[in-house]
Amino acid sequence: MFIRIVKMRFQEDKIEAFLNNFEEVKHHIRNFEGNRFLELYQDKNDKRIFFTYSYWENEEALEKYRKSALFDGVWTYTKTLFSDKPEAWSVDRLVTLE
Numbered sequence: 001m002f003i004r005i006v007k008m009r010f011q012e013d014k015i016e017a018f019l020n021n022f023e024e025v026k027h028h029i030r031n032f033e034g035n036r037f038l039e040l041y042q043d044k045n046d047k048r049i050f051f052t053y054s055y056w057e058n059e060e061a062l063e064k065y066r067k068s069a070l071f072d073g074v075w076t077y078t079k080t081l082f083s084d085k086p087e088a089w090s091v092d093r094l095v096t097l098e
Contacts (some may be wrong), residue, residue, distance in 0.1 A: 005052070018078065040052055
């Protein structure tokens with residue numbers, strides 16, 4: 001399992017545009033080959049900050065998505081709404097408690 005976390009900060013007046021676009025593309029991303037899980041979070045204290053949290057079968061699956069027309073369209077649009085440079089982390093899950 002390959003886990004990816006992306007932090008994005010948006011211009012305040014662009015948040016609605018981001019959320020509308022995410023609503024349109026979320027199922028396409030989630031159903032992309034190799035994607036196993038997708039969530040979107042919003043920071044409680046700064047409503048401009050969002051995180052995507054996704055599971056991929058492996059790093060190659062994420063790279064295939066990042067080279068796809070779907071990603072190109074989503075990212076080309078989304079980055080026009082940012083107020084700050086996005087940050088991304090690839091992490092390994094060490095412990096899960098349920």
